[in-house]
Amino acid sequence: MSDSSLLKMPTRSTGAMFARAALSSGLAANGRDSRVETLRSDGPLVLRKSNPKGPEPLTQRRHGVARVALAAGTAGPLGGDSYALDVHVGAGSTLVLLEVSAMLVLPGAGGDRSHMSIDVTVEEGATFVWWAEPIIAARRCNHRHDVRIALAEGARMILREEMILGRHGETPGDFTSRLRITRAGAALYDQQLSFGPSADGWNGAAVLGHGRAVGSIIAVEPDWEEAPPPALPYHQDAVLTPLAGPGVAIGAVASDSLELRRLLTQGLNELGPPWAI
Known part of the structure; x- marks a missing residue:
């Protein structure tokens, strides 16, 4: 099913926008192909089905996957x-979730914090590929980005x-991001990063320099249960x-978005097929 509706108007005091979107996938009647079962979105978060042109990368070259694109229906999020x-x-x-463009996080008129909350559940034997575009923390923004992912023991996942x-030539606003992943109820990955004027030490040598x-x-593969790929510092950055489980984390710091994407792709290619792109 698919519907789209614009959420209510912002609160009188701040003009804030509140939006919620939901997406789910399941198996088709043939028991092999995947299909989108739920697709609901509000104005700022636009979800649309997207048709692949061939076997999908990062899904072991599978056909018949459910593929959805997320686009921004409005500017922002703005403060509040x-x-x-x-x-x-x-x-x-x-399920393959793609994003159409980068997310530009902007300040609001009152200096309030904006918030993005994402909850993902991946059931047994399922595969989730989330290929996100960059989040840009504009000057004077104040934003928190929370992602929580719950994987079943036999689930497979990769996200960027x-x-x-x-933006070019400007200092960033305040930004905090936290990614928490559990597998079969046990913690697998939990990382928080804060930068901007209110964060201490973020531009020191031990963090972003x-x-x-x-x-x-982050890639999680049940086949790595006994022997995950070894640690590999493949670049100085x-x-x-x-x-501590069947997964790997590829991390990079770079001078700009183009170099960051190159370094992350290089790390993915170090894993070899079927992960290489």
Whole structure:
């Protein structure tokens, strides 16, 4: 099912926008192909089905996957806005979530914090690919980005996250991002990053230094249960690290978004097929 409706008007005091979107996938009647079962979105978060042109990368070259694109229906989020996205990947299905463009986080008139909350559940035997575009923390913004992912024991997942510290030639606003992943109820990955005028030490050598872009790729593969890929510092500003479970984290810091994407892709290619792109 699919519907689209604009959420209510902003609160009188701040003009804030509140939006929620939901997406789910499941198996088609033939028991092999995947299909989109729920697709609901509010104005600022626009979800649309997207048709692949061939076998989907990062899904072991599968055909018949469910593929959805997320686009911004309005500018922002702006200070005071609150967005939420719920994703459910049904047992045995494969869902690919792409993003159409970068998210530009902007300040609001009153200096309030904006918030994006994303909750993902991936059931047994399912595969979730989330290929996000960068989040740009514009000058004077104040934003928190929370992502929580719950994986079943036999679930497979890969996601990319990228943060850019301000637009060209500007200092970033305040930005905090936290990514928490559990597998079969146990913690697998939990990382928080804060930067901007209100954060201490973020531009020191132990965190971002002179970097203007930072990001990661997290891959979880049940086949790595006994032998995950080894640690590999493949660049002075990038590393591939095994997790305490069947997964790896690829992390990089770079001078700009183009170099960050190159470093993350290089780390992915170090994993080899079927991950290489």
